[in-house]
Amino acid sequence: MTRSRNTGETAQPRRRGMALWGATAALAFAMLGPGAQAAAPKDAALSSEDKVCLDCHAKPGLAKTLGDGRKLSLVVQARAFAQSVHASSGCEGCHSDIDLKTHEKEPRSVASKRAFALEQMETCRDCHKKTVKQYDDSVHSALVRTGSDKAPLCSDCHDPHATRSAKEKAAGASEPVACQKCHEGIAIAYADSVHGRSGSEALACKDCHQTHSVKAAALGDFVKKECVSCHREVESTHATWLPNTARHLEAISxxxxxxxxxxxxxNLRLYEGNTPHQAEKVGVPKFVKLVNWADGSASGLDARALWSLLQEFNSNGAEQKTVLRGRLEVQTGVQAHQLGERALALKDCDTCHRQGAASFQAVTVSMAGPDGRPLRHEASKGVLSSIESVGAVGGFYAIGSTRIKLLDQLLVLALAVGILIPTAHLTAKLLIRRRRAQQALAARATAPSQDGRAEGSGAGPDENRR
Ligand code: HEC
Ligand code: HEC
Ligand code: HEC
Ligand code: HEC
Ligand code: HEC
Ligand code: HEC
Ligand code: HEC
Ligand code: HEC
Ligand code: HEC
Structure with missing residues (x-):
């Protein structure tokens, strides 16, 4: 699983992404020698106040011992700073709390590098409100708030003392590196995908995830919206060979x-009634408690346990009825980035619509956790084929893949007649229930998107969002 790998890697000291700028600056600095920076033409940008700070802080070797026993280098590369976008703000722009009179004599205690970075990050807010706001809404920021010491802070991606304008850097070249240092497995998989291989047109992580407002990938349909914002014709091109296109694009990532x-x-995701919102946060302790309780043997929730889980969520006069909606998805984050050419795409109906199809053998139930990432719990594959669960899972049912013979026959018949939907109304009670859920979905689609993203909302297959 990539998660554990990431966790390991992010334990590395930060600044690897900045190594390039740092190294360049260090080299230049070394060649000029410490006293020479005043002679470099660019250094005219340094104010006399900054030079005072740099008299001490450009000296090699200046360091401070932190609360955790580690050393923090206090060296700031004067030349890199002079050439950075922040030269105009001066040291004072971000370090206004420093009083030179007491500065050196009364050193303040700093617990750790991370604690210091976290504290200093607050200054970015003063001048970059919009970007900080985006970051505050991200999964990375949520992770920081919930105590992660691995999720990136501003200074993990931007060296505050050597920030260059994004326009200056080779287009797109800086960004994959920023993500790659912590998501290496995914970055490698991505580089070899249809997008990653496509040379000059290569997308960057941000094209599907955004840079600062990165959302949990499996939350709602954020990523799919991005796909459709570039591949606008998706629904119509798939409709040439895939019946019930909207239904498929909804139910399959x-x-x-x-x-x-x-x-x-x-993955059976818990939703608040007919809204596009995944049930989350407040329900988390309940979810964790209930799934663990109902799954004492750790063999996966069975249909009955799943049913009582839903009952429990919907008791105590909950405002919104909590429902489950199914989505067929890949099993790992790496797989999600190995997209291939169209010729390699899955077209064979039989892969899914067959008794015992492999795709339906692994089932999870999930709820959006405190940081938006899904908390998953295994369910037994039986939940998909048990009549009992059909009502509970709000109509996730792929013909042939499950054992409900009656429904199979009805659907095959409907397919043969070619009027699937009308016959569904007349046949079985269960199918009617299914249909209602679909209508509710369609109704919901007419309501405006409420997840705060402008792109793609209101048009295309996303209208029937899951
Ligand atoms: C006379 C030398 C000197 C000057 C001038 C100086 N510093 Fe420092 N600075 C230090 C030393 C020494 C430390 C480490 C203190 C310690 O051991 O805690 C330090 C620590 C720091 C730290 C680390 C956090 C902290 O508070 O310990 C920052 C940030 C900093 N200085 C910024 C500045 C800025 C900005 C200026 C200019 C306004 C400046 N310094 C001027 C010597 C200096
Ligand atoms: C754009 C805001 C900004 C400006 C301008 C700025 N700093 Fe910093 N500085 C920071 C941040 C943020 C950190 C914490 C970086 C980290 O470790 O995550 C920091 C850390 C430091 C440290 C501790 C060592 C380190 O690199 O972590 C020193 C010393 C320091 N700054 C000195 C200076 C001096 C001297 C100047 C002017 C030449 C300056 N800073 C200009 C934002 C700034
Ligand atoms: C005193 C105001 C000020 C503070 C505080 C400040 N910045 Fe900036 N920042 C600027 C200015 C001015 C620019 C250059 C103009 C621009 O592009 O917006 C800039 C540009 C940038 C850019 C490059 C934008 C581009 O064009 O690609 C980045 C990245 C950046 N800042 C990051 C930070 C980070 C991270 C912090 C907190 C450690 C920070 N800034 C704090 C004033 C500030
Ligand atoms: C995961 C890496 C990452 C983190 C964390 C990050 N940035 Fe950025 N930032 C980038 C990259 C890469 C760019 C270049 C433009 C792009 O690709 O969107 C950028 C661009 C910027 C810009 C230029 C204008 C813009 O919005 O595109 C500013 C300002 C900025 N960042 C400030 C910040 C501040 C402040 C923080 C912390 C709240 C922060 N960044 C956190 C990677 C990051
Ligand atoms: C300093 C390390 C670091 C950097 C840099 C970083 N991330 Fe992350 N990111 C994490 C950690 C830690 C998590 C939480 C663990 C996980 O899901 O891998 C995370 C989570 C995520 C998630 C949510 C995963 C999920 O389960 O839904 C996405 C999406 C993501 N990052 C995308 C990005 C993108 C895009 C970039 C570059 C703009 C980036 N990250 C840069 C550390 C980082
Ligand atoms: C073409 C669009 C696209 C691009 C480009 C892309 N991703 Fe993703 N990413 C996805 C999709 C799709 C998912 C799975 C979403 C889901 O579960 O529905 C995902 C999931 C993730 C996750 C969560 C993985 C997990 O364990 O659940 C992370 C982290 C992530 N991406 C990081 C990155 C990074 C880093 C890059 C750049 C190297 C990147 N992505 C580029 C589409 C993209
Ligand atoms: C920023 C725009 C953009 C986004 C977002 C995007 N794509 Fe693409 N995609 C492209 C471009 C451009 C190509 C053509 C690459 C090439 O063949 O050179 C492409 C190619 C493809 C192909 C191969 C088509 C073929 O003819 O072989 C598939 C499949 C595909 N994308 C699926 C997706 C999926 C799935 C997502 C979301 C997870 C996505 N794309 C997100 C721009 C995008
Ligand atoms: C049921 C499987 C299936 C699903 C789900 C699916 N695709 Fe496809 N897709 C295919 C197949 C098969 C082709 C190749 C069709 C052909 O070449 O005749 C294809 C072709 C494409 C192409 C190539 C050009 C085109 O428009 O036909 C793109 C781009 C694409 N898909 C994007 C997407 C995106 C984005 C999604 C999610 C919203 C998606 N697909 C969901 C199976 C699927
Ligand atoms: C990747 C797996 C997959 C593939 C490939 C696939 N389907 Fe499906 N199909 C599904 C799923 C999942 C559903 C949704 C079931 C549900 O929500 O009850 C579905 C639903 C259907 C439905 C019922 C729609 C409805 O409204 O209930 C029909 C008919 C159907 N598929 C026919 C086909 C045909 C014909 C093909 C081949 C051209 C095909 N499918 C390919 C997984 C697949």
Missing amino acids: CPACHTPGTTRRV
Whole structure:
């Protein structure tokens, strides 16, 4: 699992991404020698106040011992700073709390590098309100708030003392590096995907995830919206061969068909009634408690346990009825980034619509956790085929893949007649229930998107968002 790998890697000291600028500056500085910076033409940008600070802080070797026993280098590369976008703000722009009279004599205690970075990050707010706001809404920031010491702070991606304008850097070249240092497995997989390989047109992580407002990937349909914002014709091109296109694009994540040789699972996500909002946060302790209780043997929730989980969520006069909606997705984050050419995409109906299809053998139930990332719990594959659970899972049912013979026959019949929807109304009670859920979905689609993202809302297959 990539998660554990990430966790390991992010334990590395920060600044690897800045190494390039740092190294360049260090080299230049070393060649000029400490006393020479005043002679460099660019250094005219340094104010006399900054030079006072740099008299001490440009000296090699200046360091401070932190609360955790580690050393923090206090060296600031004068030349890199003079050439940075922040030269105009001066040291004072970010370090206004420093009083030279007491500065050196009364050293303040700093617990750790991370604690210091976290504290200093507050100054960015003064001048970059919009960006900080975006960051505050991100999964990274949520992770920081919930205590992660691995999620990136501003200074993990930007060296505050050597920040260059993004326009100056080779287009797109800086960004994958920023993400790659912590998501290496994914970055490698991505580089070899249809997008990553496509040379000058290569997308960057931000094209699907955004740079500062990165959201949990499996939360709602954020990423899918990005896909559709570039591939606008998706629904119509797929409709040429895929019946019930909207239904399929709703119930199946794009990589589940576009990653060759992938393994799949069904994830049953808890939603607040007919809204596009995944049930989250307040329900988390309840979810964790209930799934653990109902799954004492750790063999996965069975249909009955799942049913009582929902009952429990919907008791105590909850405002919104909590429902489950199924989504077929790939099993790992790496697989989600191995998209292949169209010729390699899954077209074979049989792969899914067959008794015992592999795609439906792994089932999880999930709820959005405190940072937006899903908390998953295994469910037994039986939940998909048990009549009992059909009502509970709000109509996730792929013909042929499950054991409900009656429904199979009805659907096959409907397909043969070619009028699937009208016949569904007349046949079985269960199918009617299913249909209602679909209508509710369609109704919901007419309501404006409420997740704060402008792109893609209101148009295309996303209208029937899951
Ligand atoms: C006379 C030398 C000197 C000057 C001038 C000086 N510093 Fe320092 N600075 C130090 C030393 C020594 C430390 C480490 C103190 C310690 O051991 O805690 C330090 C620590 C710091 C730290 C680390 C956090 C902290 O408070 O310990 C920052 C940030 C800093 N200085 C910024 C500045 C800025 C900005 C200026 C100019 C306004 C400046 N310094 C001027 C010597 C100096
Ligand atoms: C754009 C805001 C900004 C400006 C301008 C700025 N700093 Fe900093 N400084 C920071 C931040 C943020 C940190 C904490 C970096 C970290 O470790 O995450 C920091 C850390 C430091 C440290 C501790 C060592 C380190 O690198 O972590 C020193 C010393 C320091 N700054 C000195 C200076 C001096 C001297 C100047 C002017 C030449 C200056 N700073 C200009 C934002 C700034
Ligand atoms: C005193 C005001 C001020 C503070 C505080 C400040 N900045 Fe800036 N920052 C600027 C200015 C001015 C620019 C250059 C103009 C621009 O592009 O917006 C800039 C530019 C940038 C850029 C480059 C934008 C581009 O064009 O690509 C980055 C990245 C950046 N700042 C990061 C930070 C970070 C991180 C912090 C906190 C450690 C910070 N800034 C704190 C004033 C500030
Ligand atoms: C995960 C890495 C990462 C983190 C964390 C990050 N940035 Fe950035 N930032 C970038 C990259 C890469 C760019 C270049 C433009 C782009 O690709 O969107 C950028 C661009 C910027 C810009 C230029 C204008 C813009 O919004 O595009 C500013 C200002 C900025 N960042 C400030 C910040 C501040 C302040 C923080 C902390 C709240 C921060 N960044 C956190 C990677 C990061
Ligand atoms: C300093 C390390 C660091 C950097 C840099 C970084 N991330 Fe993350 N990111 C994390 C950690 C830690 C997590 C939480 C663990 C995980 O999901 O891998 C995370 C989580 C995520 C998630 C949510 C994962 C999920 O389960 O839904 C996405 C999406 C993401 N990052 C994208 C990015 C993108 C895009 C960039 C570059 C702009 C980036 N990250 C840069 C450390 C980092
Ligand atoms: C073409 C669009 C696209 C690009 C480009 C892209 N991703 Fe993703 N990413 C996805 C999709 C799709 C998912 C899975 C979402 C889901 O579960 O529905 C995902 C999931 C993730 C996750 C969560 C993985 C997990 O364990 O659940 C992380 C972290 C992530 N991406 C990071 C990155 C990084 C880093 C890059 C750049 C190297 C990147 N992504 C580029 C589409 C993209
Ligand atoms: C049921 C499997 C399946 C799903 C789900 C699916 N695709 Fe496809 N897709 C295919 C197949 C098969 C092709 C190749 C069709 C052909 O060449 O005849 C294809 C073709 C494409 C193409 C190539 C050009 C075109 O428009 O036909 C793009 C782009 C594409 N899909 C994007 C997406 C996106 C974005 C999503 C998610 C919103 C998605 N696909 C969901 C199976 C799927
Ligand atoms: C920023 C725009 C953009 C986004 C976002 C985007 N794509 Fe693409 N995609 C492209 C471009 C451009 C190509 C053509 C690359 C090439 O073939 O050179 C492409 C190619 C493809 C292909 C191969 C088509 C073929 O003809 O072989 C598939 C499949 C595909 N994308 C699926 C997706 C999926 C799934 C997502 C979301 C997870 C996504 N794309 C997000 C721009 C985008
Ligand atoms: C990647 C797996 C996958 C593939 C490939 C696939 N389907 Fe499906 N199909 C599903 C899922 C999942 C559903 C949704 C079931 C649900 O929500 O009850 C579905 C639903 C259906 C439905 C019922 C729609 C409805 O409204 O209930 C029909 C009919 C159907 N598929 C036919 C096909 C045909 C024909 C093909 C081949 C051209 C095909 N499917 C390919 C997974 C797949």
